[in-house]
Amino acid sequence: xxxxxxxxxxxxxxxxxxxxxxxxxxxxxxxxxxxxxxxxxxxxxxxxxxxxxxxxxxxxxxxxxxxxxxxxxxxxxxxxxxxxxxxxxxxxxxxxxxxxxxxxxxxxxxxxxxxxxxxxxxxxxxxxxxxxxxxxxxxxxxxxxxxxxxxxxxxxxxxxxxxxxxxxxxxxxxxxxxxxxxxxxxxxxxxxxxxxxxxxxxxxxxxxxxxxxxxxxxxxxxxxxxxxxxxxxxxxxxxxxxxxxxxxxxxxxxxxxxxxxxxxxxxxxxxxxxxxxxxxxxxxxxxxxxxxxxxxxxxxxxxxxxxxxxxxxxxxxxxxx
Amino acid sequence: xxxxxxxxxxxxxxxxxxxxxxxxxxxxxxxxxxxxxxxxxxxxxxxxxxxxxxxxxxxxxxxxxxxxxxxxxxxxxxxxxxxxxxxxxxxxxxxxxxxxxxxxxxxxxxxxxxxxxxxxxxxxxxxxxxxxxxxxxxxxxxxxxxxxxxxxxxxxxxxxxxxxxxxxxxxxxxxxxxxxxxxxxxxxxxxxxxxxxxxx
Numbered sequence: 001x002x003x004x005x006x007x008x009x010x011x012x013x014x015x016x017x018x019x020x021x022x023x024x025x026x027x028x029x030x031x032x033x034x035x036x037x038x039x040x041x042x043x044x045x046x047x048x049x050x051x052x053x054x055x056x057x058x059x060x061x062x063x064x065x066x067x068x069x070x071x072x073x074x075x076x077x078x079x080x081x082x083x084x085x086x087x088x089x090x091x092x093x094x095x096x097x098x099x100x101x102x103x104x105x106x107x108x109x110x111x112x113x114x115x116x117x118x119x120x121x122x123x124x125x126x127x128x129x130x131x132x133x134x135x136x137x138x139x140x141x142x143x144x145x146x147x148x149x150x151x152x153x154x155x156x157x158x159x160x161x162x163x164x165x166x167x168x169x170x171x172x173x174x175x176x177x178x179x180x181x182x183x184x185x186x187x188x189x190x191x192x193x194x195x196x197x198x199x200x201x202x203x204x205x206x207x208x209x210x211x212x213x214x215x216x217x218x219x220x221x222x223x224x225x226x227x228x229x230x231x232x233x234x235x236x237x238x239x240x241x242x243x244x245x246x247x248x249x250x251x252x253x254x255x256x257x258x259x260x261x262x263x264x265x266x267x268x269x270x271x272x273x274x275x276x277x278x279x280x281x282x283x284x285x286x287x288x289x290x291x292x293x294x295x296x297x298x299x300x301x302x303x304x305x306x307x308x309x310x311x312x313x314x315x316x317x318x319x320x321x
Numbered sequence: 322x323x324x325x326x327x328x329x330x331x332x333x334x335x336x337x338x339x340x341x342x343x344x345x346x347x348x349x350x351x352x353x354x355x356x357x358x359x360x361x362x363x364x365x366x367x368x369x370x371x372x373x374x375x376x377x378x379x380x381x382x383x384x385x386x387x388x389x390x391x392x393x394x395x396x397x398x399x400x401x402x403x404x405x406x407x408x409x410x411x412x413x414x415x416x417x418x419x420x421x422x423x424x425x426x427x428x429x430x431x432x433x434x435x436x437x438x439x440x441x442x443x444x445x446x447x448x449x450x451x452x453x454x455x456x457x458x459x460x461x462x463x464x465x466x467x468x469x470x471x472x473x474x475x476x477x478x479x480x481x482x483x484x485x486x487x488x489x490x491x492x493x494x495x496x497x498x499x500x501x502x503x504x505x506x507x508x509x510x511x512x513x514x515x516x517x518x519x520x521x
Contacts, residue, residue, distance in 0.1 A: 114443050186342065188419040191443030214341030214420035216447040 007047075008035065012096040013070060018155045022123065023089055024062075024074045030097055034068040040131030041107035041223065044071065045269060047099040050087045054258070057084040058225050058270050060197075061103060062129040071100075074155055076123040081227055082250055106273050107197070107223035109134060114191030116142035119179060119206050121198020125155060127223055128197065132164065143167050145184065147198065150174040181206050185213045195221040225270030228252035229290050231311045237318045238262055239281055253307035257321065264307070264321060271309035278319050280305050285314010327491035331429070333453040338363035341422035344371040345413050347406060347435040349427025350378040353385035355452040356426055360392050372396045372413055374406045376431065403431050407438050414442035425451040430460050430472065433498030446495060457520040461489050462499040469499055474520045477505045477513060486513050489520070 010027035018024050029035050038061055048055040059073040078085045092098065107127050109116070116135060118128050125146060135142045144164065148154025150172050160168045171177040185194070194215065196206045203222050210220055230250050237244050238257065247256040254276055257264045267275035271291030280287070280303050289299050291306035298304050305312075305319070336359045344367055348356055353375055360368070371394040375386060390397040400406035414421070423439050425432045432451045439449055459473045461480075468482020477486045480502060487502030494501070506512050 185419065189443065190414065190417055190419060190421065191445075192419050212340050214339060214422055214448075216445045218445050218447040219419065 007099050007101055010071075010098055010100055012092055012094055012098065015093055018074060019153050021153065022074055022076045022155045024072055025088065025092060026070050026072045027098065027100065028070045035071055036102050037068050038065050038103035039105050039108055040065050040134045041109060041127045042103040042105035042130070043127075043225075043268070044073070044103050045101040046073070046088070048084060048087050050083060050091075053083075054255070055082075055084045055087065056255075056269055058268055060107075060126040060130070060223075062126040064133040065130055074123065074126050078227075082230065104267055104273075106268055107195070107221065110193050110221065111138075111140075113193035113219070114141070115189060115193070116140065117184060117188055117192055117194045118142060118144045119181070119184075119194065119196040119198070120144065121147045121202040122149070123155065124196075124198035124223075128195070129156065131195075136164075143169070145169050145171065145179045147171045147179050147202065148173065179206075181209045185210045185215060193219045193221060197223045200224060224272055224292055225268060226272070226290060226292070226309050227270070228255075228309045229288070229311060231288065232313055234312050234314075234317070236312065237316060238321045239318050240321055247311070252309060253305075253311065257307060262321060266308055269308045271306055274306070276306055276308045278305055278307055278321055279303060280317065281320050282316065282318040283312075283314070284316045285312060287312055287317070324491060327493075329493045330491040331432075331451070331493055333432070333451050336424050336426060336450050336452045338367055339422050339450070342370065342420040343417060344422050344424065345410065346371060346373040346424045346426070347410055347431065348373065348389075348425075349376040349403060349431035349455065350380040351454045352425075352427030352431065352452070353377075353380065353389055355454050356424070357385070357388055359424070365393075368392045368394050370395060374398045374400060374409045376400050376403055376406050376427070403434055407434060410435060410438050411442065414439060414444065417442070421448065423449045425449065426454055428455045428458060429453060430458060433460055433495075436495060437498040440495060459489060459520050460499040461487060461502040462494070462497050463487055463502045465504055469497075470502065474518050475516050476519050477516060478502065
């Protein structure tokens with residue numbers, strides 16, 4: 001979805017405290033019409049006018065994909081983050097209007113799988129909530145293993161156990177129980193696919209355990225949105241626009257380019273999808289590649305950067321933009 | 322006559338050891354040598370979890386069987402034909418778990434037919450390695466009558482089912498384990514180019 005793609009004006013119809021840290025927001029189209037249908041795993045970008053700053057953060061849609069009267073997202077307040085989740089928790093209530101993107105799915109269900117092994121950590125549960133309604137409807141076997149800090153801090157623990165029964169296993173950090181990843185990946189029937197969503201360390205642990213047990217790459221799926229890292233301020237030069245744009249400590253390069261009025265493509269804004277890939281014409285310094293899209297070879301070539309999450313330190317960086 | 326650069330044309334590699342809980346090998350003829358080449362560089366520990374079925378065919382005199390059995394594998398079996406070897410593979414895959422690695426070595430016919438069995442059992446094609454050894458003979462599916470012609474060495478070839486002269490194409494179906502054959506003289510019956518033998 002580029003910056004010119006259609007957007008949807010929505011009204012917040014309901015805000016629910018799910019846990020002390022997590023709120024659920026329900027959005028309906030401001031014109032009262034149906035929202036676009038989507039598929040489990042899809043996300044939307046929520047635009048937030050936070051003072052003079054325009055924030056655009058991706059959130060997974062958790063409502064049933066067949067439901068087009070409203071969307072729901074769950075947002076965990078990140079007090080150490082850049083401010084998007086704090087803004088939603090603080091400023092958005094029933095009646096608030098927001099602009100969201102149309103849904104985009106970078107984490108779709110692979111329907112070729114004969115069984116789905118879903119592993120979620122914390123707020124990483126949200127894409128699976130939408131996926132599981134689809135898997136249930138399709139009578140496709142699945143099991144969910146869900147790690148939370150405690151039952152109190154875990155979102156939707158009771159609801160999931162009630163809805164899905166013994167297809168759901170919950171592991172509580174405060175009770176010292178962990179997802180038994182070794183045992184799980186060792187005993188799955190042929191044709192099983194594994195999907196994981198959660199903190200980066202957990203996803204790396206799950207994926208590396210499965211790879212070491214001989215799982216093929218095609219059977220492994222993960223969704224990793226990265227928040228843009230903060231860092232030292234710098235200046236990026238846009239050769240086609242003939243502009244030099246300052247990037248502040250808390251700003252991403254993409255946000256700075258947009259703030260300068262230069263249209264730039266994007267989709268996930270989390271370093272995952274590749275849509276914002278930009279050609280580097282000159283670099284006197286070090287590119288800090290924070291994305292999970294570019295290959296090691298592409299990084300080493302020094303000719304590509306993903307401005308949604310990556311930064312720069314040095315004398316000058318010139319982009320073909 | 323072959324159109325080059327067809328994406329579905331399988332590209333075969335050299336067998337490499339992968340991590341896994343079970344290692345299943347299907348070899349035909351000189352394909353046994355591909356397993357022995359792998360054994361020369363692979364961790365010795367993998368063979369205790371390995372099963373091999375070999376279709377010796379014309380390689381029967383080369384004593385591959387003694388060498389393969391000598392790797393210390395969990396089981397070694399020989400079968401007279403590919404058709405007779407596939408039920409054994411089916412048995413192994415029945416109840417197999419994720420992390421099972423499949424290694425195929427031999428002609429494209431053997432690779433294609435074993436891959437069909439494995440895909441049907443739920444093995445992801447990326448968990449299947451194949452190394453081509455031996456004859457270039459192909460399995461061809463006639464697009465007109467859907468019949469399969471085995472052991473095709475010539476171009477064009479007469480369909481064993483409906484008798485049409487077929488141009489063997491590089492288009493390959495993993496599901497059928499066969500190349501596509503298209504009638505070569507549909508517009509000018511009898512106008513058939515000289516028969517060559519590119520798949521010997």
